[in-house]
Amino acid sequence: MTKLPTWADLVLVPLISLVLAAAISALVILGIGGDPxxxxxxMVDGALGSPYGWGYTLYYTTSFIFTGLGVTVAYHAGQFNIGGEGQAQLGGLGVALVCLALPWPHWTLALPAAMVGAALFGAAWAAVPAWLQAKRGSHIVITTIMFNYIAAALIVYLLVEVLRPAGQMDPATPRFPKGAALPGFHEIPGLSAIFTSKVPANVTFFVALLACVGVWLLLWRTRLGYEIRAFGKSNSAARYAGISPVKVILLSMLISGGLSGLMAINNVMGEAGRLLQNSAEGAGFIGIAVALMGRNHPLGVFLAAFLFGFLYQGGAEMGLWTSIPIELRLLVQGLVILFTGALDTMVRMMIAPFFRPRRKEAA
Amino acid sequence: MMAPAQDTGRQATAAPAIELRGISKAFGPVQANKDISIRVMPGMIHGIIGENGAGKSTLMSILYGFYKADAGEILIHGREAKITDSQAAIRAGIGMVFQHFKLVQNFTVLENVILGAEEGALLRPSLAKARRELKRLAEEYELEVDPDALVEELSVGHQQRVEILKALYRQADILILDEPTGVLTPAEADHLFRILANLRMQGKTILLITHKLREIMEITDTVSVMRRGEMTATVTTAGTSPEELAELMVGRKVLLHVPKAPANPGRTVLEIRDLRLRDATGVERIKGIDLTIRAGEILGIAGVAGNGQSELLEVLGGFAAATGSVRMNGEEIDLTGRHSDGQTRRARGIAHVPEDRHHLGLILDFSAWENIAFGYHNAPEYQKNALLMDNAAIIADTEGKIERFDVRPPNAFLPAKSFSGGNQQKIVLAREIERNPDLLLVGQPTRGVDIGAIEFIHKRIVELRDAGKAVLLVSVELDEIMSLADRIAVMFDGRIMGERLPADTNERELGLLMAGVADSAETAA
Known part of the structure; x- marks a missing residue:
C-alpha cells in the first residue's frame, strides 16, 4: 500500500474518519426524525459556545487525557490495558482515603497527597493482572476486564458497609474537608474573569497537561521508555538485548494503572468532593478510544481527549435541548471509534490513490 | 554432481517456452524492471541471478500474474499470453514454487495438492485421481512424499516437494522456483537438484531464481543476470565463471574469498565444558559440548540448521538457560539465567550478531540510531543524566558508524526495515564490533545479504580476528565456514561431531560429519 505523507497520516486520515462518522450520524438523526x-x-453551542460549555468540555477532556495516557503507556509495551475503568475507580478510593484522613488546611497540600493516593491505588489494581501476565502468561485483556468488575463490586461494598457515614441514605463517603477542595476554573485568578459561573473543570486540567509531557519524556527520553517500546515492538529482540520482560510488563502496567488512577483527582476530588459508586462513569473505556485515535502519542491523546470531551458535553446538551435522545451520543462516539480505529485502513486505502500520481510526478 | 543437459538439438527447432519482450514495471519512482527480454528454450534450466532488490521477484510476479507490466509482452511457446492473474498463468502451463510455501499446514499432502483444483462437488473422486497421479509423479521424478501425511509434520524439503507436485498436478510444463534452497539442508538441496534434472529430462522448462552463484553453476544451462531492474547479461553457464557473474551482479570486481593471513591464536578466551540445554518441551537440544576459543582465531561451527547451533548462540548470548560450565576470560559465567542476561554478557566482553536480525538483532520499526543503542542503551556515554538518555549523542555515534561501515542510505533516522538486508546487517555489525568485544558471536552473518556486502562483512570479521579477538562463527553456508574459519567444529544433533582444520578437510568430509556420520579417524576434541 502507498505510504502516505506524514501530514496526511496524522491529520487527513483522522479528519476524514470524523467526517464519515459525522455523516452517518447525520443520516441516523434524519432517520429518527431529527434535524442534524x-x-x-x-452540540457545538453547548460544548464550545460559552465559558460554561467549555468548563464541562475541558472537565471531561481532563479525565480522558489520564485514561488515554494510561492505555498509551501499556500499549507501547505491547500490553492492552482494558482495565482503566477499574483502575480509575480504585484511584478514587485512594483519593477519598487521603482526603478523609486529615483535616487538610489547603488544597496545595492535599493535591500532591491525593495524587500519590490515586496513583498508588490505580497502580495496585493494575499490579495483579500485570504480575499474572508477566509470570504466568494470563492474558492481560481478560484479567484487566475481570478486574473492572471486581473493582466495581469492591467499591460498592466499601461504600455501603465501611465508608458510608451512619444514617446517610446513599452509598457514598462523607464530603471531603473544605481544605481538600480543588479550585475550579471559576476560582482561579485570571481564569475567573472568563469563567464567571461555577464549572467542574479544575486545576487537574493542568496536571493532565503535565502528565502528557511526562509520558512523552518517559517513552522517548528515558531508558525505561526505550525498553518499554523495544519490548512492545519485539519481545524476542528485547530478550536478545537483555531487557527483562517481567520488569517491562510490571512497570509499564503500574505506570498505566497509576495514570488511570490519577483521573480520580479530577472527578472525585475536583468535582464531586466525595466518592460515589461508578465514579469513573466509563471514562476508563473512553481512554481506549482516545489512545487509539491519538495514535498512542501524548499530543494525539490530548487532541482526541478534547474531541471526546466535546462529544460528551455536546451530546449531553443535544439530549437536553432537542428531541434527539441523549443515547445518540453513544452512537456518535461509537461511530468515531469505529472509523478512527477499526476502519482506519479503509480510509487509508480510499485516499491512497490521490497520493500516488503526485509522487510519480516528483520522481 | 549431475551432468548438464547436452541435447541442444531439440531446442533449436521449437519456439521458446518462455519469451519476455521489453517488460517494464515501475512502483512510483522506482523502476523495478526496465525493458527486460528473455528467451528460454523448452527443456532448459534458466537461472536468474541478482542481488536483493534487483527486480527478480518482480519479474517473476509479472510472469505469474501478480503484477501487470507497464509495457512489454509475454509469449508462451511462441504465442502471446495475457497473464492477468495466477489462474491464467496456470492455464498457460506455468507453475510457481514460492520461497515461502503456500500450503495449508493441517491438511494432508493429498488435500493440499487438489486444493483449488477440485473437480465436482464431492472430494472423493478428486482425491482418488490425485492419489494415482501423485504415485506416477513420484516414480517419474523422485518426488516421493507420503500423500496422507499432514503437511505440518513434513520436513521443509518435503513441503517443497509438495509445492512442486501441486504445480505438476496442474499440468505445469514451465516451473518457476524462487530461491528454492534458502530453507534446505545441503542434502535436501542436492535432492532438489536431482528432481530438477529429472524434470528437465522430461522436457519441462525451469526458471531458477537465486542469489547463490554455486547453484547457478551447478544446475543451470543458461543464466541471466539482473542489476537494478535491468538485465545486464545473458550467458551460457558453461561459458562463464562465478567471478564473472558476481561482477555482472554487483557492477564491480568482487572478492568471493577474503584473503587472510594464518591465524595467530593467543590465550584462551572462551572455554565450554559439558554444555547441555533442554528446551521448553523437555527435549535435549545441546547434549554435552566442549569447545575452546582462543584470542585471534575464528572458530567456525558448521552444521545443518536446527542441530543446536542456534541454542548454543542463545546460551552464550545470555538469553537461554543451560547447564555445564562456560568460562569467559577464565571466569565462570552464569548459565541459569537467574543472575545474567544479554546486558551482563555484554559487560563481560561478549558481543553477539544474532542469526535472525529481524527478530533478534534489530527492532525493525526503530530508526537506525535507536537500533545502534539497542542492547547498549544503558551505556554511560548514551546518558544525559540519571534520568534522561542523550539521544543526540546516540545519533552522533550512529552517524560515525554509518560512515565507517558504509551503511546505505546514510540516514540515521530511517527505520531499520527500510534498509536492505546487507545494510541491516552492517548496522548490527557496527553496533557489536565497535564495542571492541573480547569475543564476537556471529550467526549466519551473510544470510539474505547481497554479494557486495558479503565481502565487506567478511573483511570486518577477519579484521576483528587480526586485532586479537576471538570469534565464534555459526553458519549453514559451508563456503563461508571454509573461507573464514581457522578451525571448524561440526555440530550434529546437539553434539560436536569433530573438529577439523580447513586446510586438512574438504566439503565432502564436512558434509558427512554434518549428516552425523562420524569417522574413526576423528580426533578427540
Whole structure:
C-alpha cells in the first residue's frame, strides 16, 4: 500500500474518519426524525459556545487525557490495558482515603497527597493482572476486564458497609474537608474573569497537561521508555538485548494503572468532593478510544481527549435541548471509534490513490 | 554432481517456452524492471541471478500474474499470453514454487495438492485421481512424499516437494522456483537438484531464481543476470565463471574469498565444558559440548540448521538457560539465567550478531540510531543524566558508524526495515564490533545479504580476528565456514561431531560429519 505523507497520516486520515462518522450520524438523526443541522448547532453551542460549555468540555477532556495516557503507556509495551475503568475507580478510593484522613488546611497540600493516593491505588489494581501476565502468561485483556468488575463490586461494598457515614441514605463517603477542595476554573485568578459561573473543570486540567509531557519524556527520553517500546515492538529482540520482560510488563502496567488512577483527582476530588459508586462513569473505556485515535502519542491523546470531551458535553446538551435522545451520543462516539480505529485502513486505502500520481510526478 | 543437459538439438527447432519482450514495471519512482527480454528454450534450466532488490521477484510476479507490466509482452511457446492473474498463468502451463510455501499446514499432502483444483462437488473422486497421479509423479521424478501425511509434520524439503507436485498436478510444463534452497539442508538441496534434472529430462522448462552463484553453476544451462531492474547479461553457464557473474551482479570486481593471513591464536578466551540445554518441551537440544576459543582465531561451527547451533548462540548470548560450565576470560559465567542476561554478557566482553536480525538483532520499526543503542542503551556515554538518555549523542555515534561501515542510505533516522538486508546487517555489525568485544558471536552473518556486502562483512570479521579477538562463527553456508574459519567444529544433533582444520578437510568430509556420520579417524576434541 502507498505510504502516505506524514501530514496526511496524522491529520487527513483522522479528519476524514470524523467526517464519515459525522455523516452517518447525520443520516441516523434524519432517520429518527431529527434535524442534524440543529443537532450540530446545539452540540457545538453547548460544548464550545460559552465559558460554561467549555468548563464541562475541558472537565471531561481532563479525565480522558489520564485514561488515554494510561492505555498509551501499556500499549507501547505491547500490553492492552482494558482495565482503566477499574483502575480509575480504585484511584478514587485512594483519593477519598487521603482526603478523609486529615483535616487538610489547603488544597496545595492535599493535591500532591491525593495524587500519590490515586496513583498508588490505580497502580495496585493494575499490579495483579500485570504480575499474572508477566509470570504466568494470563492474558492481560481478560484479567484487566475481570478486574473492572471486581473493582466495581469492591467499591460498592466499601461504600455501603465501611465508608458510608451512619444514617446517610446513599452509598457514598462523607464530603471531603473544605481544605481538600480543588479550585475550579471559576476560582482561579485570571481564569475567573472568563469563567464567571461555577464549572467542574479544575486545576487537574493542568496536571493532565503535565502528565502528557511526562509520558512523552518517559517513552522517548528515558531508558525505561526505550525498553518499554523495544519490548512492545519485539519481545524476542528485547530478550536478545537483555531487557527483562517481567520488569517491562510490571512497570509499564503500574505506570498505566497509576495514570488511570490519577483521573480520580479530577472527578472525585475536583468535582464531586466525595466518592460515589461508578465514579469513573466509563471514562476508563473512553481512554481506549482516545489512545487509539491519538495514535498512542501524548499530543494525539490530548487532541482526541478534547474531541471526546466535546462529544460528551455536546451530546449531553443535544439530549437536553432537542428531541434527539441523549443515547445518540453513544452512537456518535461509537461511530468515531469505529472509523478512527477499526476502519482506519479503509480510509487509508480510499485516499491512497490521490497520493500516488503526485509522487510519480516528483520522481 | 549431475551432468548438464547436452541435447541442444531439440531446442533449436521449437519456439521458446518462455519469451519476455521489453517488460517494464515501475512502483512510483522506482523502476523495478526496465525493458527486460528473455528467451528460454523448452527443456532448459534458466537461472536468474541478482542481488536483493534487483527486480527478480518482480519479474517473476509479472510472469505469474501478480503484477501487470507497464509495457512489454509475454509469449508462451511462441504465442502471446495475457497473464492477468495466477489462474491464467496456470492455464498457460506455468507453475510457481514460492520461497515461502503456500500450503495449508493441517491438511494432508493429498488435500493440499487438489486444493483449488477440485473437480465436482464431492472430494472423493478428486482425491482418488490425485492419489494415482501423485504415485506416477513420484516414480517419474523422485518426488516421493507420503500423500496422507499432514503437511505440518513434513520436513521443509518435503513441503517443497509438495509445492512442486501441486504445480505438476496442474499440468505445469514451465516451473518457476524462487530461491528454492534458502530453507534446505545441503542434502535436501542436492535432492532438489536431482528432481530438477529429472524434470528437465522430461522436457519441462525451469526458471531458477537465486542469489547463490554455486547453484547457478551447478544446475543451470543458461543464466541471466539482473542489476537494478535491468538485465545486464545473458550467458551460457558453461561459458562463464562465478567471478564473472558476481561482477555482472554487483557492477564491480568482487572478492568471493577474503584473503587472510594464518591465524595467530593467543590465550584462551572462551572455554565450554559439558554444555547441555533442554528446551521448553523437555527435549535435549545441546547434549554435552566442549569447545575452546582462543584470542585471534575464528572458530567456525558448521552444521545443518536446527542441530543446536542456534541454542548454543542463545546460551552464550545470555538469553537461554543451560547447564555445564562456560568460562569467559577464565571466569565462570552464569548459565541459569537467574543472575545474567544479554546486558551482563555484554559487560563481560561478549558481543553477539544474532542469526535472525529481524527478530533478534534489530527492532525493525526503530530508526537506525535507536537500533545502534539497542542492547547498549544503558551505556554511560548514551546518558544525559540519571534520568534522561542523550539521544543526540546516540545519533552522533550512529552517524560515525554509518560512515565507517558504509551503511546505505546514510540516514540515521530511517527505520531499520527500510534498509536492505546487507545494510541491516552492517548496522548490527557496527553496533557489536565497535564495542571492541573480547569475543564476537556471529550467526549466519551473510544470510539474505547481497554479494557486495558479503565481502565487506567478511573483511570486518577477519579484521576483528587480526586485532586479537576471538570469534565464534555459526553458519549453514559451508563456503563461508571454509573461507573464514581457522578451525571448524561440526555440530550434529546437539553434539560436536569433530573438529577439523580447513586446510586438512574438504566439503565432502564436512558434509558427512554434518549428516552425523562420524569417522574413526576423528580426533578427540
Amino acid at each position: 443541522v440543529e443537532a450540530v448547532k446545539v
